[in-house]
Amino acid sequence: MAARIMNLPKHGLCHLMRTSALARHYAGSTGSASPPQFTTLSVDDKTGIATLTLNRPPANALNAAFMGEIARSIKELEKSKCRGLILTSSSERIFCAGLDLKECYQAEASHLQGIWVALQNLWHTLYSTPLITVALINGHTVAGGGMLALSSEYRIMLPNFKIGINETMVGLAVPMWLIDTYLNVIPNRRVAEWDLTASRIYKSEHALKAGLVDELAASKEQGLERAVAFISSYPKHSLVARAITKRQFREKDLKNFEDNRQHDLEIFLSNIQKPNVQSYLGEYLESLKKKA
Numbered sequence: 001m002a003a004r005i006m007n008l009p010k011h012g013l014c015h016l017m018r019t020s021a022l023a024r025h026y027a028g029s030t031g032s033a034s035p036p037q038f039t040t041l042s043v044d045d046k047t048g049i050a051t052l053t054l055n056r057p058p059a060n061a062l063n064a065a066f067m068g069e070i071a072r073s074i075k076e077l078e079k080s081k082c083r084g085l086i087l088t089s090s091s092e093r094i095f096c097a098g099l100d101l102k103e104c105y106q107a108e109a110s111h112l113q114g115i116w117v118a119l120q121n122l123w124h125t126l127y128s129t130p131l132i133t134v135a136l137i138n139g140h141t142v143a144g145g146g147m148l149a150l151s152s153e154y155r156i157m158l159p160n161f162k163i164g165i166n167e168t169m170v171g172l173a174v175p176m177w178l179i180d181t182y183l184n185v186i187p188n189r190r191v192a193e194w195d196l197t198a199s200r201i202y203k204s205e206h207a208l209k210a211g212l213v214d215e216l217a218a219s220k221e222q223g224l225e226r227a228v229a230f231i232s233s234y235p236k237h238s239l240v241a242r243a244i245t246k247r248q249f250r251e252k253d254l255k256n257f258e259d260n261r262q263h264d265l266e267i268f269l270s271n272i273q274k275p276n277v278q279s280y281l282g283e284y285l286e287s288l289k290k291k292a
């Protein structure tokens, strides 16, 4: 396999910017350059398929630097000759545990802004990319991790893991763009509403039945083979038309998001800083620690 590891540029978050300026500043921006810290990227030159491996132990929890790195890799791949992207994890247990809750607890408003804008940008970049995207979910994936999986076009999951969007359980409302993303996969509005209001978490086998994932694979190796097969099933001559068609399906959600980007940031900042949400976050973090 003709594979290469790419070094891609890094983010440069300025935590001192005011809310509105910040949202404007980061709209369409994924930051400036420096070597990757939390991901590895390999590209197979023969197939044009890239594999981006999330590597921020122990839980691939998303902080601003990590999210900026993922988004920048996607943007770089779009400029290259790549046709497809496989997202996977270096951990054998966790694909992604969502936002880094430790960084959301008792944090400065400017830090929270940086996290949320990075999440918005990552969602926008992944959801809108013309690349063929596959999430190879080789571990638990919840909340922001669920967002990564659901924003991809195809999901292959290993058995006995959990997937879902549990924001309400953490005391946070699910943003509209994430509801739209969920509906793109589970178009039954009643099921989607129930899942998201109840913070429903599916086991792999049930997620397959519900249509939340597309295939189960017995191992990561088998999952990678299936992901390559999925991406390769699109003939070369169809790629431009395919990308335009994908964009058309997702355009309304992307526009809704752009129209409400600032408002979405304000809602997050107001919710996450409420004393009851912060106090619940503290207890939740304690409960995660006690499990160990």
Ligand SMILES: CCCCCC/C=C\CC(=O)SCCNC(=O)CCNC(=O)[C@H](O)C(C)(C)COP(=O)(O)OP(=O)(O)OC[C@H]1O[C@@H](n2cnc3c(N)ncnc32)[C@H](O)[C@@H]1OP(=O)(O)O
Residues within 6 Å of the ligand: 058, 059, 061, 093, 094, 096, 097, 098, 099, 100, 101, 102, 140, 141, 142, 143, 144, 145, 147, 162, 166, 167, 170, 172, 173, 174, 175, 178, 267, 268, 271, 272, 288, 289, 291, 292
């Ligand atoms: C206002 C609008 C809000 C809209 C929100 C839209 C989008 C995103 C929001 C979010 O993402 S909120 C994040 C919510 N995430 C969670 O609730 C996940 C919590 N974690 C788990 O449920 C479990 O850890 C797991 C992912 C199911 C894995 O379970 P497992 O038993 O395998 O591992 P643990 O022992 O629980 O965890 C290992 C290790 O990782 C630390 N950790 C886990 N999750 C997080 C996290 N989200 N942030 C920071 N750290 C996390 C956990 O504390 C353990 O650490 P150590 O004790 O080993 O140091």
